[in-house]
Amino acid sequence: MQKTEITNIVVPECIKQSCLNSRIVDDITNFIFITDTPRKVDAIFLPGGSYPEQPEYAAHLYREGYSSLLIPSGGLSVKREKWPGVRSKADVYNGDYHTDCEFFTDVLIKNGVLKSAIVGEDKSGHTRDNAFFSRKVADEHNLDIKSAIIVCKSFHARRCLMLYQLAFPEAELFVCTVDCLGITRDNWYKTEYGTERVFGELARCGNQFVEDIKEYLKIQS
Numbered sequence: 001m002q003k004t005e006i007t008n009i010v011v012p013e014c015i016k017q018s019c020l021n022s023r024i025v026d027d028i029t030n031f032i033f034i035t036d037t038p039r040k041v042d043a044i045f046l047p048g049g050s051y052p053e054q055p056e057y058a059a060h061l062y063r064e065g066y067s068s069l070l071i072p073s074g075g076l077s078v079k080r081e082k083w084p085g086v087r088s089k090a091d092v093y094n095g096d097y098h099t100d101c102e103f104f105t106d107v108l109i110k111n112g113v114l115k116s117a118i119v120g121e122d123k124s125g126h127t128r129d130n131a132f133f134s135r136k137v138a139d140e141h142n143l144d145i146k147s148a149i150i151v152c153k154s155f156h157a158r159r160c161l162m163l164y165q166l167a168f169p170e171a172e173l174f175v176c177t178v179d180c181l182g183i184t185r186d187n188w189y190k191t192e193y194g195t196e197r198v199f200g201e202l203a204r205c206g207n208q209f210v211e212d213i214k215e216y217l218k219i220q221s
Helices: 023-032 052-065 099-108 127-140 154-169 191-207 208-220
Strands: 043-046 071-072 149-152 171-176
Touching: 023 052, 023 127, 043 052, 043 127, 052 149, 052 171, 071 127, 099 149, 127 154, 149 154, 154 171, 154 191, 154 208, 171 191
Parallel strands: 043 071, 043 149, 149 171
Antiparallel strands: none
């Protein structure tokens, strides 16, 4: 099913000027930057990326006993011809990585996760595939996932949750996030880069789900 996507994001001037008391800012922040308190679950999902903070936090949750199963996801981004390289702590994580999954798996193991606790997928090229390819891997391994934590970037949280909900409709999902690229729920609207990234996510949370909602309405009618 083909998805259309808005590529030219126009950020309102009022956001660029940091409307600190604006309900617009509050509403967008509360929608995009969702987060839950960690709790014991069947699995921890890691949608792809190149920042080690994400798998480091997932490893912390594993060591604290929140889950004994981790599913890192990510191959090579559809936007790139090769893996972009480690974005931070490259002196610590200096392997010859070729996929997000390979990188995440190395970070997890270096942070105390047993290799036997990791079931990864390395074919996905974007967030939707992260979710649905993770489902494929879970089914292939006969994993009965009734609850899970998604560990992702903070500004990526809403879209990750929406996509993993589509892929795992029977599971209770929670989101635990890490801040990357200097973007947080408290400062995203204070820089042009932050506003562009967050408004990009806001747009994708609409246009990437149009066909899904139409299909849902057909089923309900």
